[in-house]
Amino acid sequence: MREGKPANRKRRRTKVPLWRWRNNPVRRRDDVLEAWLLLTIWVLIAVGGTVAGLATARAADQVFAQQRAERTPLPAVLLDDVPRAATGMGRDLASARVRWTTSDGATHSGMTLVTTGKQAGSTVRIWIDAQGKLSTQPPTPTRAAVEAGLFGVAAALAVSGVVFGIGGYGRWYLDRRRIQRWDREWALVGPKWGHKTR
Incomplete structure (x- = not known):
């Protein structure tokens, strides 16, 4: 009996973690810029969104507490x-x-x-x-806490959305620039590949 290939054998893709950060021959300047852009986006989403959410929730809670005190x-x-x-x-x-x-x-x-x-x-x-x-x-303390939390979540999502949108535009711009450079390089190298070597 001949041994065949296993039926459920999965193809493994070779992945190099953090390849944009490593020095390699195919890495370009735009790849490094994109790596920094991605890092900045995630830091701003994590830190900026959290700070905006907490600040908004705290401000809303103070407004609700002031309303309860004054009314x-x-x-x-x-x-x-x-x-x-x-x-x-x-x-x-x-x-x-x-x-x-x-x-x-x-x-x-x-x-x-x-x-x-x-x-x-x-x-x-x-x-x-x-x-x-x-x-x-005025809202009760429980209702005020819930509303303040919702305002905080909305603020965090708004900041994260703006940062993500700006980052997406930045990546689109880098991709477009890369494609234009590849087109220019291919215009120089491509014709040479069409000729036969003697």
């Missing part, structure tokens, strides 16, 4: 009926007029969002800012 809940009286919405989808909100009294005894009125299905004269909770103006409810 105060107060009871207010609903001045108009707010009928329930016809959609019936969960907790609907509608704009309505309310009246409230501040700690100094002054009475104010204004428009704010309230839950639908309430009658005029009902007591609702409103939020006022440091200037005594109507405001929205």
